[in-house]
Amino acid sequence: MSFLTVLNLRKQQQGALVVNDVSFTLQPFHKIAIAGETGSGKSTLLKMIAGLVPVDEGTVLFEGQRVKGPHEVLLPGHPRIAYLSQHFELRNNYSVAEVLERVNLLEPEAAKEIYDICRITHLLQRRTDQLSGGEKQRIALARLLGTAPQLLLLDEPYSNLDMIHKNLLKTVIRDIGEEMNITCMLISHDPQDILSWADEVMLMKDGVIVQQGAPQQVYYQPLNTYAAGLLGKYNLLESATAKTLVAGPPPKGKLLLVRPEDLVLHTGNNDKTIKGKVNTVTFYGGYYELEVALPKDNITLKTMHTSAKPGDTVYISLKNADIWYI
Numbered sequence: 187m188s189f190l191t192v193l194n195l196r197k198q199q200q201g202a203l204v205v206n207d208v209s210f211t212l213q214p215f216h217k218i219a220i221a222g223e224t225g226s227g228k229s230t231l232l233k234m235i236a237g238l239v240p241v242d243e244g245t246v247l248f249e250g251q252r253v254k255g256p257h258e259v260l261l262p263g264h265p266r267i268a269y270l271s272q273h274f275e276l277r278n279n280y281s282v283a284e285v286l287e288r289v290n291l292l293e294p295e296a297a298k299e300i301y302d303i304c305r306i307t308h309l310l311q312r313r314t315d316q317l318s319g320g321e322k323q324r325i326a327l328a329r330l331l332g333t334a335p336q337l338l339l340l341d342e343p344y345s346n347l348d349m350i351h352k353n354l355l356k357t358v359i360r361d362i363g364e365e366m367n368i369t370c371m372l373i374s375h376d377p378q379d380i381l382s383w384a385d386e387v388m389l390m391k392d393g394v395i396v397q398q399g400a401p402q403q404v405y406y407q408p409l410n411t412y413a414a415g416l417l418g419k420y421n422l423l424e425s426a427t428a429k430t431l432v433a434g435p436p437p438k439g440k441l442l443l444v445r446p447e448d449l450v451l452h453t454g455n456n457d458k459t460i461k462g463k464v465n466t467v468t469f470y471g472g473y474y475e476l477e478v479a480l481p482k483d484n485i486t487l488k489t490m491h492t493s494a495k496p497g498d499t500v501y502i503s504l505k506n507a508d509i510w511y512i
């Protein structure tokens with residue numbers, strides 16, 4: 187028996203199929219991250235799993251039991267599945283401690299551990315209108331954890347957070363998984379959040395899972411340009427370019443997909459380099475990004491150090507990475 191089984195789930199909104207025959211299973215403590223363009227059905231899928239939105243067709247089984255829809259129960263939502271919405275609200279004119287105590291099901295010691303993990307212990311006496319967005323987010327999370335969930339569904343938890351609060355929340359989410367033994371699923375638009383956290387990545391488009399696999403696999407072996415683009419920049423290289431960079435002929439009708447960091451910049455040429463002219467150089471802090479015009483392609487390349495300037499001639503080779511054509 188799987189921890190969570192999603193079977194042929196379908197949902198229509200305003201006459202359009204927004205979740206279309208989605209099936210997957212989730213084992214305890216396996217971290218699944220979902221990405222997809224806006225409107226691809228990610229939130230609707232999580233809300234159906236949580237029992238907050240009625241299912242049109244299909245079934246959600248949590249520990250072998252069907253998750254009931256919101257119209258089948260008095261209080262919508264499964265008691266052991268928590269969903270953190272992008273649009274959560276904290277009641278005004280209450281202290282943080284009061285907001286948390288209203289729903290807390292845990293012993294004081296366990297509740298205190300959650301407040302520590304969520305880094306909110308110092309905020310307990312504050313009023314909810316005296317909090318920053320990042321603090322509110324961690325309190326909303328602590329409130330959900332107080333209901334003792336086994337499965338936590340996080341819907342874009344990092345949106346609208348500055349880097350400091352985002353990093354703090356990332357640590358909190360990691361600790362929830364590791365120290366509280368809660369299984370998490372997460373939606374995010376940011377490849378860095380997804381790839382660094384997930385055991386498995388699920389990519390959605392038009393209500394369908396278009397690709398699912400380990401982060402390295404979906405990043406380096408995307409099934410199509412949509413999947414490639416969701417997880418970062420990429421180059422699609424013509425066969426003439428591919429022939430210079432890769433030993434052996436490219437498969438007919440296919441293009442070589444290369445991530446910018448898998449190209450190497452040289453100042454001199456050899457038989458595995460291709461000559462190009464630098465169009466732009468952009469500094470991003472930890473790396474530089476160069477746009478380079480090749481005879482048949484324009485490519486994007488990432489490098490840690492460079493003194494190249496627009497107009498310079500450079501030579502480019504491919505790192506010894508796995509070759510992927512689409």
Ligand SMILES: Nc1ncnc2c1ncn2[C@@H]1O[C@H](COP(=O)(O)OP(=O)(O)OP(=O)(O)O)[C@@H](O)[C@H]1O
Pocket residue numbers: 199200204222223224225226227228229230231
């Ligand atoms: N309650 C609703 N009533 C009508 N249409 C809805 C409702 N909820 C969602 N939709 C529509 O269903 C589609 C999928 O929405 P959903 O929020 O699941 O997408 P998403 O992938 O989570 O998008 P985003 O990344 O923008 O949050 C969208 O076209 C949306 O407008």
